[in-house]
Amino acid sequence: MNLKEIAELAGVSTATVSRVINGSGPVSPATAERVLNIIEQQGYVPDKIAKSLRMGQTRTIGFVVPDISNPFFPEVLNGAQAVCAEHGYSIILGNTNEDVDTEAKVVRSLRVQHADGLLMILVDESGSTLRSALGARTQVSSSGRRSGLPIVFIDRYIRGFEYDSVIIDNEGGTTQATDYLLELGHTKIAMIHGPLTTTPGERRLRGYMKAMRDAGVPVRSEYVAEGDFRTRSGYEIAGRMMELADPPTAIIGGNNLMTIGIFQRLADMGVCIPDRVSLIGFDDFTLAANLTPALTVVDRPMADMGRIAAELLLSRIEGRDESATRQVILPTRLKIRDSCRRCIDCAVRS
Amino acid sequence: MNLKEIAELAGVSTATVSRVINGSGPVSPATAERVLNIIEQQGYVPDKIAKSLRMGQTRTIGFVVPDISNPFFPEVLNGAQAVCAEHGYSIILGNTNEDVDTEAKVVRSLRVQHADGLLMILVDESGSTLRSALGARTQVSSSGRRSGLPIVFIDRYIRGFEYDSVIIDNEGGTTQATDYLLELGHTKIAMIHGPLTTTPGERRLRGYMKAMRDAGVPVRSEYVAEGDFRTRSGYEIAGRMMELADPPTAIIGGNNLMTIGIFQRLADMGVCIPDRVSLIGFDDFTLAANLTPALTVVDRPMADMGRIAAELLLSRIEGRDESATRQVILPTRLKIRDSCRRCIDCAVRS
DNA sequence: TTGTAGGCGTTATCAC
C-alpha cells in the first residue's frame, strides 16, 4: 500500500494525499476527511525509506559506545533513548569494542546510513580517527557556523572539534572524594586513575592532585598509577600497591570497573575494608550498596547525561539551536556508605 | 558525490559503475579499473538509503528489549551485535520499558523502517499485541512457508507464531538448583518465580516443582510466590517469607534482579546467608562472585544466545535457511559458590 | 483547492 494507491482509492492526486498526511498545504475539509478515512481503513503508513531519500534525513541517530557490557553505558543509552523516542527518532547502535579502528569504521558506517546526528562516547580522544572518518568538511567554517553532521560528545571532550559535549565534573568528583578521606585523617591516599589520554582519566587524577596539594599533603608517586578502566587493571595495580613496604591506607578507584577489580583484589588478599584500607569508587553501580562493606562512591547522573545530550543533539538537528558550541558540565555527588573509616595511624598520632 | 557524477568522471554510464561496484554484470577489466580509481580518489560511497529504496531491504535489524538497564540484556545484545556487524547489518534498538503497549509501538515502528528482521525479547507472551503490530499476513501460509518479516524470539517462546526462538533450559536450570539444595539436606525450599505468563517464569517454577516431586518432598504453598522479575518484588517477597512462623531454609530467586532484591532484604533483616538461609539465583552477574557470601547461581550463555539468534535470523533473511521453524535450547550450568550450606535442621535430625 | 511532473540515488531490464 503506497501513496499512489491511496490517491486512486480516494480519487485524488498523490500530492493531495501527501498534503493531508503532512499538513503541508491547503486541503478542503471534505477531501481531507475522505483521504484520512481511506488511510485509516487501509492501515497505510508512509514508507520511511522513500521519505528519507526524498527529504535527506532519516530521523535516525547513531549512538557510539565503547562497550555495552559496562553498566555505565546502558544507563546513558536509556536516557538518550527516551528522549529520541519522544521526538520520533530511532537509535542505531554502534559498538566500538574499545577499539580505535572499529570506532572509525562505525562512524563511517553511521555516516553512510545517513544518521541525522551522532551521540558519541569516544575511545580515541585524539580525534584523529574521528577526523578521518568524518572527512575534512566537518570543521567549523570561517563564519563560525558548524557544518556537516551534528554530534554531541558524551563523557569525553575532544579537542579541536567544535562540537557540543555533555560531561561531568570529573575533577570536582575526585576532589570531593579525596577531601573526604583527608578529613578522615588519611594521608597515604592512593589513586588508580584511567588513561591520561582520556578526559575522565586525566581530570580525575587532577582533582585528586588538587585536593592533596590544597591540604598540603605530599603526593607519593608509588601511590599513583594508571590503569585502563578495566576490571583487570584495578585488580593488578591494587595488588602491587598493597605489597608496598608502606602501603596506602586509602584508595580511590578511577571508574566502576577498576574499583570492582580493586575490591576483588583486596578481598583475595584478605585485606579488610575499611579497617586496613578505605576505598572510594568513581561511579555508582547496582550492587555497590550491597557489597560488604557497602561501597562509598562518587555518583553521577548517568541517565541525565544521555537525556541532555540527546536534547542538545536534536535541537541542533532541527535547527532550533544555532548558538555557539556548548559544553554542559554535570555535577557529581559523594555517596557515603561504609567503605571508609578514620585512619588508624592518624588516630594514634593525634 | 553520487553514482552519476562518478559515471561522468569516468566517461561511462551509471549502469556500468553500478556493475563495477556490485559485480553484477560483465565489465571490461580496463573500464573496471578506471572506475575503481575514480571511486577511490573521490572517496565515493554508495548511498544506503537509495539502495534500500531500490532493493527493498535495509541491512538493518531491530532488537527489541524490555529494559537495557538489566545487565542480562546488554550481554545478549553484545553477542547479536557482533554477528550482525560481521555480516554488515546494523542494529536499531527498540526499548519497550517492560510495557506491552510500547512494545507494539516499537514493533510497528521497526516495520515502517523496513528492518530486514527482528530479534525480540518480548514482554507480552500472549502474542496479541505482536499480532496486531505485525498485521495478519505474518502467519504461516498453507504451504507451510513463513511469509513476511523474519523474526527470532530470544528467551521467550510465543505460542501460535511460527517463528524461530533461542531459549534456555529454564526447567533444567531450576531442577539443578533445587536438586543441589535437596542434596544439602534442605526441604524447606522457597521459590520466588517470575510471572507465570512468561516462559522463564513458568518453566523455572516447573523445574523446581519437578525436582521437589521427584525427591518426594512436598511443596508448601507459602514457599512459592510470584514476583515480577524486578528487584523490588524480590525484596518484598523475601521479607514476607522470612517472617513466616516456619520460614524456609533455602530460597531460589527467579532471575538476577529478584535475587538481588532477596539478597538485600536478607541483609537488611540481618538474616545470615548461608547460615540461616541458603540462596541460589538464576542468572550470573558481574558482582555475584564478590558479594558476601559469593552467590551460587544458575548461569546461562547470554552472549551465545544473542549470537545464535542473530545467526539464525540472518540465515532466514538471506534465504540460506528455508527449513521449518527451529527452537534452539541452550543448557544452563550451576555455578557453586558460597551462598549455600548444609541444612542445620537436617543435620540435627540425622 | 487541486493536479502534473520531476527528482532524491540506486539497480536492473532491455536493447545495442
Add this chain to the structure above:
DNA sequence: GTGATAACGCCTACAA
C-alpha cells in the same frame, strides 16, 4: 561490454 531508461515511494514547485 555498454548504455538508456524505468522503476522504488515520496515530496514539492509550478501550473491550473
